[in-house]
Amino acid sequence: MAASPSFDIVSKVDRQEVDNAFHQAEKELGTRFDFRGTGTSIxxxxxxxxxxxxxxxxxxxxxxxxxKEKLVKRNISLKSLEAGEPRQSGKTFKIDCKVLEGIDTEKAKAISKKIRDDGPKGVQAQIQGDQLRVTAKKKDDLQAVIAFLKQEDFGVALQFTNYR
Incomplete structure (x- = not known):
């Protein structure tokens, strides 16, 4: 008998697209009139x-x-960007940003609980490192889970991969 249908819930970003957005922002900061003479850099x-x-x-x-604008144009979700508050460092101000990947344990537990509570009967979610594997007896149930997870906001960009 074939394995039951499943898919993975992941949170990944395309590193090349982030790189491209970075270089575009760097170029725009160097050429825009309102940034000239302000010592602005990325x-x-x-x-x-x-x-x-x-x-x-x-x-x-x-x-x-x-x-952020460059990331959005490159289809990178802003949920994947963690930007700190502006802080003063000597005479300059700095913002540290981090591009996040993977689903942390707390968010994975919240997603799993949501699937158990609100999803169709017989759907199971297993946490596997920084992703979740969702299995069910019918593909229709998996599609229903994907549909209602897209409506929810867990504070992390979700992609649905490995659908079989």
């Missing part, structure tokens, strides 16, 4: 981090908006 920090610096709090926030 730099990578670590594997998935970005640091935005400027001389004023307003300009650093505006630079963050430019970066």
């Amino acid at each position: 730099a990578k920090s670590g594997e998935s981090g970005v640091t935005i610096t400027s001389e004023t709090e307003e300009r650093v926030s505006a630079a963050l908006d430019v970066f």
